[in-house]
Every structure is written in structure tokens, then in C-alpha cells.
Amino acid sequence: MLVELVEAGHILGCCPINVTEVYTGMRPREEAATAAFIASLRYYPISLAAASLAGDLKREHGRKGITLNLGDVIIAAVAIQNQLTLLTDNIKDFPMKDLSLSSFPKG
Numbered sequence: 001m002l003v004e005l006v007e008a009g010h011i012l013g014c015c016p017i018n019v020t021e022v023y024t025g026m027r028p029r030e031e032a033a034t035a036a037f038i039a040s041l042r043y044y045p046i047s048l049a050a051a052s053l054a055g056d057l058k059r060e061h062g063r064k065g066i067t068l069n070l071g072d073v074i075i076a077a078v079a080i081q082n083q084l085t086l087l088t089d090n091i092k093d094f095p096m097k098d099l100s101l102s103s104f105p106k107g
Contacts, residue, residue, distance in 0.1 A: 013042035
């Protein structure tokens with residue numbers, strides 16, 4: 001699916017949390033391919049505005065009894081701040097109303 005998105009003219013990106021997640025799941029001997037993949041993505045840092053928004057989102061959802069993963073909230077905030085669509089196979093983890101989401105098909 002990622003190849004089709006790039007061929008259709010979409011730019012794929014990541015933030016520091018995504019990089020950490022990818023490296024956490026890296027298998028032995030995948031270092032070069034992983035580094036090349038990460039280098040092919042547009043990089044979006046966690047700005048002060050995104051970090052503040054992440055805190056606001058986590059607090060607001062917590063008040064509603066919704067516990068969100070801190071990493072997911074930061075990823076969502078970076079996407080919102082940069083007006084990006086977040087591609088995920090875990091839509092349920094991202095209930096933020098201002099977030100543009102797209103489902104990544106499983107399988």
C-alpha cells in the first residue's frame with residue numbers, strides 16, 4: 001500500500017515517536033533497510049506547539065475517562081499541527097476530533 005501512495009503522489013512522513021516504534025520492532029539484520037526506509041520519509045519534529053497540544057489532548061480525553069497512550073497522542077498532535085493525514089491500522093487509538101485519519105489495511 002505504501003508504494004501505491006507514493007506512486008499516487010503522496011508524501012510519507014514520520015515523527016520521532018514513529019522512528020522509535022520502527023526501530024523497536026526492527027528484526028536482526030534489518031538495520032540498513034530500516035535506516036533507508038526512515039531516510040525516505042519526510043521528518044516532522046515534535047514542536048513546542050505539538051507537545052502542548054498533545055498534553056491538552058491527553059488531559060481532555062482523560063477527563064472523559066478515555067486513557068490514551070502518550071506516544072499516540074504525540075503522533076496525533078504532530079499530524080494535527082502539520083495538517084497531515086495519519087495512516088494507521090489502529091483507528092480506535094486516535095479518537096481526536098481534529099485529526100484526519102486513514103485506515104491502513106491489515107494483511
